[in-house]
Amino acid sequence: MTDNALRKPKASAKTSGAKKVAAPVTAPRSTPAKKTTARPATATAPSKARATKKAPAKKVDTAQLVSFYRDMMLIRRFEERAARAYTEALIGGYCHLNLGEEAAVVGLMSALRDTDYLFTNYREHGYAIMRGIDPNRAMAELYGRVDGVSKGWGGSMHMFDMTHRLLGGYGIVGGQLPLATGAALAIQYRGLDEVVMCTMGDGTANIGAFHESLNIAALWNLPVVFVVINNGLGMGTTVAKASAEPEIYKRASAYAMAAERVDGLDPVAVFDAAQRALTSARSGKPFLLEVMCERLRGHSVVDPAKYRSAEEVAQLAKFDPVPALAHRLVHDKILTSAQVHKIDEEETARADAADAFAQASALPDVTTLFDYNYATPVANDSRRLPGDPLFAVVARPEVVR
């Protein structure tokens, strides 16, 4: 991803020993409950496992870790900036954020090759940016401007960029699964060494398209990785209340498909798991990867999440991957506290710049309303505006026939 490469400054892995971590500012700013380490009740109950594989003891790639942190911080600040613009009514529609899922997004996207494809759902801003799409164009899409990644036609839920092989955010739960399966079919048809990744939320595991698509993918040995981001909540409904088998990765066994569950708070674990999944898919064995995350805020910006208890919300900060990684970087003496803060400042500036770019971008000209009616123009394509008559009123000539 060349854009990403350009965006990221060289990671400076060598650091002098830092003694302290100043707590990074993260959302939500709730008081951590110090007594308990249990996960929020909604998250993964009744399953306790955060991962099906123990992380192997391997040498940490410090440059990668710093790079992950920068990416995660960009997503964090971008999403916070988007939330602010939304509450200021500068952007419309729905606005679903990746807050709490940054490690999962970064780990997954870093494992993809430039030639691989991504299909995702409506919670996709972070994915778009990590695929290499300029944050300016992602933010401009939220603002409905011409420079938006979908030219203002898609909005928050429908970002698309063929160049970076993001084949869409999709607003209908489960809608992207058959499409991703078909894209994998096209890759197989052409004998290419590419893979499709298809992400979804935990609620998607209960919809028919999930079953049909996993069955077809396994039946036809298609190069596709299905990724369930399990944040414990489908809007306000817990996984336990929606899924007869809440350990979603186990569903794969019904399709003779390999599967794994991984801790979504650890970007390296996610990256490694995604690589295993992609390698499997590239050899014609589709894969189901379940990534355990937390949703730090409501379903969308406007959702106050009153269905979560105060205790539960209080615990959420402990499962925030961004400060967790900051702590690790400093604790392991990979970065100094000052360097961590500098990254935060730089990515905050990046998010602010994206917002400024979006605000400065032009609104679409209404004369372009019919520009995308059809890819192949045809006769009698309707171009009438709501108030237009179908036909100009013509009086019948006063002729007796």
Add this chain to the structure above:
Amino acid sequence: MTMKTYRQALHDTLRAEMLRDENVFLMGEEIGVFEGSYKITAGLLAEFGDQRVKDTPIAEEGFTGAAIGAAMLGLRPVVEIMTINFSLLALDQIVNHAAKIYGMFGGQAKVPLVIRTPGGGGQQLGATHSQNIELYYAFVPGMKVVAPSTPADAKALLLAAIRDDDPVLFLENLALYNTKGDVPDDDTPAEIGRAKVSREGHDLTLIGYSRMAYIAKNVADALAESEGLDIEVIDLMSLRPLDRDTLIASVKKTHAAVVLEDDWLTYGIGAEIAASISDGAFDYLDAPVRRVAMAEVPMPYSKVLESAAMPTNDDVITAIFQTLEAVGRRLKKVGQSHD
């Protein structure tokens, strides 16, 4: 020209397009080993292999959506949905995805997909297997919906649909598969979005598509012979886009219209036609636009009930005569006041 059935015209066109373009491939239930529920794809698996003639599981949402995804990457899938009734299981993929992807992403991805599917009753298949619900797709911007009534049009419209870069629902009809007609040997595609005047006349405009266009032509020819009536027949051919100009031009000439449809009358395609005529030729009409449509019941199984529910030649003839009577009354009235 070669005389062949509607079924043979479809088969031969699919085969020719697969030979012409290796991106064209077929997907659907029972299209390969079983050779198709209605045998349109007979012999194609043996000729092209299972990568290009893909038998699918019974999973309309899954395989229709997969075809859309493959189309986004540049393949040109032709999906067979065994009957249009089963397309309801793929409604989300067709309406929310195939029809939206080009516009919703600002023109960045095309969906060159064809969904072939037959509608129609009359086979004693009962309520869930006899519907005409092409309206659901014709309602949606981003879709193209075509409905040939003759073997020649089946070929020309299928060529157009396969070569088009947008999702096309290609409506066939169970009652038409065995009908015969001359089919041109060259491969000139039809123009999607154009209706056809399949018989010129001055007395009344008779409008239909698919099976009802076939009936319209037959009835008009018979009434010319037996009654000396000069009826103009319009075969819509394309339901979206709808060629209103051809309709209006005809009604301005004939001053009366009867619309034939195999679907239900209320909110049906005939309602759109009638409203369009009202918009474009209100002042030219000498009688209300009359609609002949299916009775508003779930299709019954018993033959006598099924026949009663479906429009017949006699229903069409009755509607024509009643409309012409209304025209006559009006002409008399106009004559008295103006002549």
